[in-house]
Amino acid sequence: MMRALYLGHRLRESKNALAEAKKKKLELQKRREDLEKAIDSVDEKTPIARRNEIEKQVDEWDQENTENAAELSKLDKVIREMEEELAAEEAAQETEPVASRQGTEKRRENKRMNNAKFYGMNLQERDAFFARSDVKDYLGEIRSAIREKRAINNVGLTVPTVVLDLLRENIEEYSKLYKYVRVARINGDGRQLIMGTIPEGIWTDCCANLNELDLGFNDLEMNCFRVGGFFSICNANLEDSDIALATELFRALGKAIGLALDKAILFGRNTSAALKMPLGVASRLAQTSQPEGYSATARPWVDLHSSNIKTISNSNTGIGLFQAIAFSMVSAKSKYSTSELVHVMNETTYTYLMAQSMSFDASGTIVSGIPNKKMPVIGGSIETLNFMPDYVIISGYFDNYTLAERSGQQFAQSEHVKFFQDQTVMKGTARYDGAPAIAEAFVMLGINSTSPDVTAVTFAPDEANTVQRISLNTDTATVTASAGTGHTVQLFAITEPGSGTVNWTSSSTGAATVDSDGVVTGVAEGSAVITAKCNKMTATCTVTVTE
Numbered sequence: 001m002m003r004a005l006y007l008g009h010r011l012r013e014s015k016n017a018l019a020e021a022k023k024k025k026l027e028l029q030k031r032r033e034d035l036e037k038a039i040d041s042v043d044e045k046t047p048i049a050r051r052n053e054i055e056k057q058v059d060e061w062d063q064e065n066t067e068n069a070a071e072l073s074k075l076d077k078v079i080r081e082m083e084e085e086l087a088a089e090e091a092a093q094e095t096e097p098v099a100s101r102q103g104t105e106k107r108r109e110n111k112r113m114n115n116a117k118f119y120g121m122n123l124q125e126r127d128a129f130f131a132r133s134d135v136k137d138y139l140g141e142i143r144s145a146i147r148e149k150r151a152i153n154n155v156g157l158t159v160p161t162v163v164l165d166l167l168r169e170n171i172e173e174y175s176k177l178y179k180y181v182r183v184a185r186i187n188g189d190g191r192q193l194i195m196g197t198i199p200e201g202i203w204t205d206c207c208a209n210l211n212e213l214d215l216g217f218n219d220l221e222m223n224c225f226r227v228g229g230f231f232s233i234c235n236a237n238l239e240d241s242d243i244a245l246a247t248e249l250f251r252a253l254g255k256a257i258g259l260a261l262d263k264a265i266l267f268g269r270n271t272s273a274a275l276k277m278p279l280g281v282a283s284r285l286a287q288t289s290q291p292e293g294y295s296a297t298a299r300p301w302v303d304l305h306s307s308n309i310k311t312i313s314n315s316n317t318g319i320g321l322f323q324a325i326a327f328s329m330v331s332a333k334s335k336y337s338t339s340e341l342v343h344v345m346n347e348t349t350y351t352y353l354m355a356q357s358m359s360f361d362a363s364g365t366i367v368s369g370i371p372n373k374k375m376p377v378i379g380g381s382i383e384t385l386n387f388m389p390d391y392v393i394i395s396g397y398f399d400n401y402t403l404a405e406r407s408g409q410q411f412a413q414s415e416h417v418k419f420f421q422d423q424t425v426m427k428g429t430a431r432y433d434g435a436p437a438i439a440e441a442f443v444m445l446g447i448n449s450t451s452p453d454v455t456a457v458t459f460a461p462d463e464a465n466t467v468q469r470i471s472l473n474t475d476t477a478t479v480t481a482s483a484g485t486g487h488t489v490q491l492f493a494i495t496e497p498g499s500g501t502v503n504w505t506s507s508s509t510g511a512a513t514v515d516s517d518g519v520v521t522g523v524a525e526g527s528a529v530i531t532a533k534c535n536k537m538t539a540t541c542t543v544t545v546t547e
Contacts, residue, residue, distance in 0.1 A: 178262075180339065263457065281394055282444050282457075284436045287305065322377060337400055341378065342397075342398050389456045391446060400437050403432060404433045491530060503533045508527070
């Protein structure tokens with residue numbers, strides 16, 4: 001009992017010291033702002049004495065700030081250890097005071113919440129995770145940059161492998177389809193071997209020759225596309241503890257990547273150079289001709305837009321609706337799969353199916369024929385995703401979708417963008433490619449007379465790389481109509497941001513022509529306006545043609 005009282009006294013002292021240290025931290029932040037103003041005011045006219053005084057104050061601030069950070073870290077550790085020891089001491093008492101018992105239960109509940117909040121780790125596993133040098137360096141560098149109001153020096157902070165494993169778990173938490181697809185972890189561009197239909201073994205006499213089995217392999221080309229973005233987090237959340245910092249980072253990045261993955265697995269379109277994402281199930285089913293550049297070693301391309309995309313009339317209701325769905329599932333070939341069917345739809349469609357499956361049980365109670373989100377009769381799990389169009393269902397054996405996941409996820413931060421809001425901007429990226437390895441394993445249904453539209457689902461626009469402005473290297477130019485010096489002129493288009501396809505046109509090809517590279521050629525005396533267009537942006541140059 002005396003030990004518990006002594007620990008309680010020391011705990012109060014340590015918490016008071018922590019409060020003082022935090023107050024000191026606020027004072028240091030205010031002094032930093034004043035010093036920054038003083039540094040900004042220094043110019044060539046500033047006296048040497050004033051320069052020396054500012055330099056001295058900066059050195060003193062750096063020393064005090066380092067000591068304060070060390071004190072905060074030390075006190076945080078001491079308080080945590082004393083709270084755990086006090087909880088154990090109080091728990092050992094047979095007759096524990098009510099107030100102490102309540103305090104103990106609160107501390108235990110906080111510990112349980114911390115453990116549950118950080119990926120289900122128990123206390124020992126969590127402590128071991130944060131004790132790793134690579135994890136400490138990773139989180140410490142981010143926290144140090146936030147505390148000192150500076151950017152990370154290197155291009156991006158590489159996430160340690162052990163942290164990537166947690167990140168993948170978090171992606172699974174926020175992506176509803178990640179757990180169903182076949183995930184292949186590869187580096188760079190690659191090919192994934194795809195096994196054909198498993199042949200049947202051939203019976204023969206015990207001493208006879210074995211028959212050769214026809215086991216065919218094809219491959220699936222995998223490119224590299226990046227998904228990610230940036231977000232802002234309140235600095236207070238990042239400064240409290242390693243648990244809060246890591247949880248916020250992984251949760252935000254996992255949500256963003258998980259949503260993008262689900263949408264790409266179903267509706268991703270990489271049919272042109274401008275679309276940098278995996279190929280989705282619906283997009284593959286909707287293809288009416290073999291795509292240009294289709295690999296000669298891939299599985300033979302099959303036109304599925306009629307057989308595997310179907311519309312079910314609104315006259316099919318109740319049992320008739322589910323019969324029609326069952327008939328449509330015949331097109332989803334299961335012979336290549338070892339998993340169950342998965343049906344993806346939005347909440348509106350799911351509610352509609354619930355209503356269509358309602359009936360009365362023996363006691364006269366209304367019940368639904370879709371228990372635990374399982375499709376009646378047909379079987380298979382139902383997953384709801386809000387971006388799915390109303391009354392559209394994508395079903396199939398999703399282990400026939402290959403998702404190539406590459407290592408090298410990057411994470412970086414900056415405090416400049418949201419400085420006045422006291423927020424830090426975090427940047428996260430991951431690299432994937434994917435495609436239905438065996439497209440025959442999927443179907444897309446429109447129920448209630450809905451015609452499935454593959455283009456109905458839109459993706460977040462890539463505004464950071466969309467050309468918003470175009471300009472030419474000159475507004476006017478002169479060329480000659482006769483061959484020789486000055487007969488041509490090269491125009492250059494400058495696009496911002498990034499690059500894009502520039503289309504060139506001439507208002508008067510009788511006076512001057514322009515080719516796809518921006519080379520203008522004089523034809524006859526006169527003038528022409530040369531226009532460069534990229535997306536909806538245009539720029540012009542007036543060309544005068546002389547004899």
